[in-house]
Amino acid sequence: MLASIFLTIIALVAVYYIAAQSIKTRCLPQGTRLPDGPPGRSFVGNLPDIPPKHSWLKFYEWKKKYGDLYRIKLAGRTNIIVSTEEIANDLLRERGNIYSSREQLPMAAQLLSDNLRPLLLPYGSEWREVRKLMHSLTNVSMTSSYEPVQEEESTRMVRDLIREPRAYERWFHR
Incomplete structure (x- = not known):
């Protein structure tokens, strides 16, 4: 029983992996292909190949081998590395x-x-x-107008902490 469940899970993961690879290649415009890159391992891709320190040396080595534009895979995601200014x-x-947008994450963006x-x-x-609104709220001239309110709230917090120190979480949250 346990073995059949285990085999079913492995089969589902394999089908998912193959389907994901198929979808990725179908998203490319006809007549194009991804740039070459170092071969990676299943699921983790090239992650184990990148050293934790001085990783730029590995990227430079790959640049010499695969050219100024190459592809690596990190945990199932294809990344294009641009090596020249x-x-x-x-x-x-x-x-x-064309390239300025972000990847859309429906769960994070829309639902949450x-x-x-x-x-x-x-x-x-x-x-x-x-962005225009955020810039107007955070520019230097606008932030100086927040100082009196911040000063008043700091004073209130210190006063409340002295009066009721056990409720510190409430005072810091406010």
């Missing part, structure tokens, strides 16, 4: 509107935050409006 400038400055977290918004007009 010229390519980075071309991709980010010249064609930045109702699309109200600027960090999770896709690049577009709404993102630009939110």
Whole structure:
């Protein structure tokens, strides 16, 4: 019984892995392919190949072997490594509107935050409006206007801590 459950789980994981690989390759425009890169292991990809210290040396070694633009896999995710400033400038400055968006995480963006977290918004007009608002709230001239309120709240917190130290969590939360 236990062996059949175990084999079923392994089969489901294998089917999921194969389906995920198939979907990734179908998302590429016709006539294109991903750049070459070092071969990785199943599930972890190239993660064990990257040393914890001086990892840039490994990336430089891969650059010499695979070229200025190469692919690595990290825990099932394909990452494209750009090794020259010229390519980075071309991709980010010249064609930045194509690459400026973030990966969409529906669970985090829509379900948990109702699309109200600027960090999770896709690049577009709404993102630009939110960024404009955040900039206006956090620029130097605006932040100085918050100082009197911060000073008053700090004084209140210290006073309340002295009066009722056991409720420190409430005072710090406020």
